Amino acid sequence: MAANAVPKVLTIAGTDPSGGAGIQGDLKTFSALGAYGMTVVTALVAQTTTGVTGIHEVPAAFVAQQLDTLLTDVPADAVKIGMLGDADLIKAVAAALDTYRPPHVVLDPVMVAKSGDRLLPADAVSELRRTLLPRADLITPNLPEAADLLGEPQASGLPEMHAQAARLRALGARQVLLKGGHLDGDTCVDVLATPEGTIELAAPRVPTRNTHGTGCTLSSAIAALRPRHDDWPSAVRAAKDYLTQALRAADSLGVGHGHGPVHHFHNAW
Ligand SMILES: Nc1ncnc2c1ncn2[C@@H]1O[C@H](COP(=O)(O)OP(=O)(O)O)[C@@H](O)[C@H]1O
Numbered sequence: 129m130a131a132n133a134v135p136k137v138l139t140i141a142g143t144d145p146s147g148g149a150g151i152q153g154d155l156k157t158f159s160a161l162g163a164y165g166m167t168v169v170t171a172l173v174a175q176t177t178t179g180v181t182g183i184h185e186v187p188a189a190f191v192a193q194q195l196d197t198l199l200t201d202v203p204a205d206a207v208k209i210g211m212l213g214d215a216d217l218i219k220a221v222a223a224a225l226d227t228y229r230p231p232h233v234v235l236d237p238v239m240v241a242k243s244g245d246r247l248l249p250a251d252a253v254s255e256l257r258r259t260l261l262p263r264a265d266l267i268t269p270n271l272p273e274a275a276d277l278l279g280e281p282q283a284s285g286l287p288e289m290h291a292q293a294a295r296l297r298a299l300g301a302r303q304v305l306l307k308g309g310h311l312d313g314d315t316c317v318d319v320l321a322t323p324e325g326t327i328e329l330a331a332p333r334v335p336t337r338n339t340h341g342t343g344c345t346l347s348s349a350i351a352a353l354r355p356r357h358d359d360w361p362s363a364v365r366a367a368k369d370y371l372t373q374a375l376r377a378a379d380s381l382g383v384g385h386g387h388g389p390v391h392h393f394h395n396a397w
């Protein structure tokens with residue numbers, strides 16, 4: 129990609145009518161970071177800041193049709209994959225990755241919403257592990273998702289996070305960003321494991337309950353930024369800085385009665 133070109137970035141994910149997470153949160157992130165956003169919807173989700181009331185899945189064949197229709201016209205410079213509601217959807221997305229071979233595939237292994245509602249059935253986790261981890265350039269599990277993928281107890285500190293990130297790489301993901309937001313402390317430390325080594329990325333913990341969409345924002349920010357950065361550590365660092373700023377602005381929004389969304393704002397206007 130030419131240095132001054134606008135990256136065309138695709139999100140494959142479910143919806144959030146409240147606009148904080150899923151496809152809607154991803155598109156806001158892409159725009160805020162100067163990327164051109166494209167979408168393939170995997171599920172219509174009736175949800176808001178307080179929880180999920182229903183899921184209407186898109187048939188796998190129609191997700192495949194959306195991917196074929198889009199990617200034969202517009203190649204993606206990066207792809208973010210979020211909610212995939214069952215094993216057939218996982219297989220359809222894997223097939224499209226094999227056909228179109230987009231660069232920079234970021235997989236957020238979404239399993240449970242902030243409200244505690246399940247977005248991926250437990251019996252589809254092994255399909256995600258077997259089929260999509262080896263096709264991802266970077267996976268971005270939170271602590272419960274990493275534990276589920278590995279079939280292990282959740283990490284309770286940084287040494288265990290380092291060990292689990294390495295074991296997730298051994299399952300086939302080329303890079304692993306194990307997110308530490310669910311631990312306590314004044315800083316939120318994530319662990320990034322790459323073939324070149326493992327680093328810790330820290331940011332101050334923002335004192336807010338408005339964290340709906342943090343995982344979606346981080347993974348889509350990485351996808352938006354990766355085409356313009358030389359390597360994963362640099363893109364992930366910039367994406368985490370962006371997320372911390374969006375969390376700092378979250379309380380000014382006042383959206384909903386539960387965990388409100390992070391705020392993407394542009395200063396230019
Ligand atoms: N209150 C917070 N302040 C700053 N960063 C946070 C906060 N909560 C989470 N993060 C960061 O947001 C990202 C996603 O958080 P995490 O809670 O670990 O995953 P998920 O949103 O998928 O459950 C991580 O980079 C984490 O460190």
Ligand SMILES: Cc1ncc(COP(=O)(O)O)c(N)n1
Nearest residue numbers: 142149150241341342343344
């Ligand atoms: C469609 C969809 N995808 C993902 C999430 C997870 O959101 P979070 O970023 O808060 O973990 C969500 N609530 N809805």
